[in-house]
Amino acid sequence: MAAVYKSISKQKSSAPNGKEETDNKPKNKQRVLILTSRGVTYRHRHLLGDLNALLPHSRKDAKLDTKTQLHQLNELADLYNCNNVMFFEARKGKDLYIWLSKPPNGPTVKMHCQNIHTMEELNFTGNCLKGSRPILSFDAAFDKQAHTKVIKELLTHTFGVPASSRKVKPFVDHVMGFTMADGKIWIRCYQIAETEASKNGKAENEENTQEPSIVAPKSGKGETNVSLVEIGPRFVLTPIVILEGSFGGPVIYENKEFVSPNQIRSDLRKSKAGRYNKRADGIMERKAKKSDLGLRTGATHEVDELDDRVLFA
Structure with a gap:
């Protein structure tokens, strides 16, 4: 009881004018349920494992047996206390579709996933701390159309790790970039590498990267070079349809330019x-033609009465 009184008194003393602080700021409580359907390939499983490792506020579940009754995912999300769902739907052992939803009221976006490259096959030099929070970098094209704004909000809720998550660590050491080009969403992940600059102006341990380095002053230690090193995974998403509800409801957007792989x-x-x-x-x-001309072996050619061979025999 004394420990409780001491903690309450510390909060009162730290508050301005001796009053308790009122948290008017809304808390970011996001939790993502990640699962797949039957028929996924090894590449799809490795991509799911990479995303689960990058998102400490996610929970991985077993495979879903059905591909038609997707409304069951709302019950699973409620069971595991998740307010975001990322569902990997595999078709014919080749095609991968990713569903992002906000249960129980929606909306839901269905996207076709292509050009998948996992962390194991890329072998990039970059690395980030497991459980750290990412910086989400969105292209300016996301704010130009209504459906891209909805997709940006869903991506923010899914990939944005809240500071109050249970497994999160108080570090920000990687960036997730979302770029809009050719009607597709290109997703890349980079590590924030910071190296102390030497007296000659060059970094002591310079990383091999194609990204431009940013020179940022550091108090007491001169200048530091901040660069981005890609760590993976890579994949491209093509929006197909946006539903008003969670895995159901009326269609509020449909991509007319999308052609299914089938x-x-x-x-x-x-x-x-x-x-x-x-x-x-x-x-x-x-x-x-050869049979008509009598050029084929065994073919009979009818001789006309006006043929040269008959007239001048």
Whole structure:
């Protein structure tokens, strides 16, 4: 009881005018549920593991057996006390779709994931502390359209680690960049590398990076070079549809320019079949022409009465 009284008295003494501080600032309480469907490949599993390691406020769950009744994810999120869901849906063992949702009221965005490169296969030199908070860097193109603003808000809630999370560490040592180009969202992750500059103006341990270094003054120790070193993973997201509810509800945005990978594969098969059909038709036409001219072995050619061989026999 004495310890409780002492802590309360410290709070009162630190407050201005002896009054208790009132927290008018809203607390950022975000928790993400990450899970996959059946049929994911090893690359999809490694990407999920990388994202789970980068997000200390996430909770990884077992695979979901169904791909049609996605409303069950709302019950799972409520069960695990999560207000964000990141669902990896695999189709035909090739295609990966990522759902980002805010249960129980929504909205929900479905995106097609391409160009996946995990941390293990990239082997970048950068590294960050596990459990640290990232700086989210968004492209200015996210604020130009209504649907990109919704996507930016969902990405912020999903990848933005709150300071009050249980597993978070009080460090900010990496940056997550979200760039909008060609109607796709390009996601990269960089480590913030800080090195002390020498007397000659060069860093003692210079990192091999393509990013421009930023010189920032440091009190008492001269200047320091701050650079960004990529650590992975890399992947590209193409927005497909935005739903008003959580894994359901009316469609509020649809990407008309998106072509499903199934349609692309079907068009490729049809183009190959068309080339074969043209080749087969050409072969049949040549055979018919040769048979008409009597050039084929065993083919009988009818001799006309006005033929030169009959008239001048």
